[in-house]
Amino acid sequence: MRSTVDPEKIEQLMSILGREARGAGCVYFTGGASALLIGWRNATVDIDIRLDPEPPGIFQAIAKLKQDLNINIELASPQDFLPPLPGWRDRSLFIGKRGQVSFYHYDFTAQALSKLSRGYDRDINDVLAMYSQGLFLLKNLRDCFEAIEPELIRFPSINPEILKGRLNEFIEKALSEE
Numbered sequence: 001m002r003s004t005v006d007p008e009k010i011e012q013l014m015s016i017l018g019r020e021a022r023g024a025g026c027v028y029f030t031g032g033a034s035a036l037l038i039g040w041r042n043a044t045v046d047i048d049i050r051l052d053p054e055p056p057g058i059f060q061a062i063a064k065l066k067q068d069l070n071i072n073i074e075l076a077s078p079q080d081f082l083p084p085l086p087g088w089r090d091r092s093l094f095i096g097k098r099g100q101v102s103f104y105h106y107d108f109t110a111q112a113l114s115k116l117s118r119g120y121d122r123d124i125n126d127v128l129a130m131y132s133q134g135l136f137l138l139k140n141l142r143d144c145f146e147a148i149e150p151e152l153i154r155f156p157s158i159n160p161e162i163l164k165g166r167l168n169e170f171i172e173k174a175l176s177e178e
Contacts, residue, residue, distance in 0.1 A: 003070045004043040007036045012069060013047065017061050018098020025055025028092060028106040030077045031126075037095065037105070040129035046072035050079065052089075055101050077106050078114035082158070083151035085110045085144040091136075108135035109144050116166045117158055124170070131174050138171050 010033055017027065028051075029037065032044025051058060062073050078085070085091075088107040095103040108130050115123035130136060145167055152160045 004045055005032070005036065005047055005071050006043055009069055009071055010036060010047065013065055013071070013073075014096070014098050014101075014103050016065055016068075017055075017058065018101045020057060020061035020064070021055035021099060021101045022057035023055055024100040024102075025051060025053045025058065026102045026104060027051060027055070027058075028077060028104045029095070030106040030111055034105045034108075034111065035126060035129070038130075038133060038135070040126070040133065046074050048074050048076040050075070050077035050106060058101075078110035081114050081117060082110070082155060083148040085113070086147050087144075091140070093135075105135075109137075109140045112136055112141055113145060113148075113163075113167070116170060117163050119162075119166055127170060128174070138174060141167065142171065 010029070014027075027049050029047065029049060031048045032041060033047045033049070035041035036044055065071070066073055078088075085107060088110050091107040091109055092104040093108070095105060097103070112127045112130055115127050131138070145164065149160055149164075152158050152163070
């Protein structure tokens with residue numbers, strides 16, 4: 001069993017990945033890692049990342065870090081659960097650069113839609129936290145859903161009507177709390 005992750009472990013991870021990578025690339029944090037770095041959670045059980053483009057030597061560094069820091073690192077992002085949202089790179093928030101590796105928060109609009117598609121209470125609370133901190137706009141959330149809606153057929157585990165209902169319910173709730 002791996003230990004829980006706190007913001008200090010993520011900072012260590014970033015420093016070591018930046019030092020160990022043999023070339024340039026980007027690491028996008030999603031889920032709990034973003035929640036820790038932004039500050040709406042105190043801990044998470046794993047660090048979900050997307051590599052795009054993949055920094056050379058990054059997998060060797062990740063394998064070592066999992067042991068040295070006693071953490072779970074997963075290759076997971078909203079693109080594994082939904083079609084990629086148009087403009088996701090432009091909406092991803094820059095965290096910093098370590099060595100030749102740039103670190104970002106994966107697009108919060110995509111993270112919100114992905115969490116709404118799962119629909120668990122913790123996911124909905126995360127979406128509310130992201131929205132309350134101004135990390136995405138409701139208009140972008142709706143527009144991005146409409147842009148990917150025709151492609152949802154490629155994701156059989158998602159019922160587009162249920163996701164659309166959760167989206168509308170979230171938007172109503174968010175607007176009523178303003």
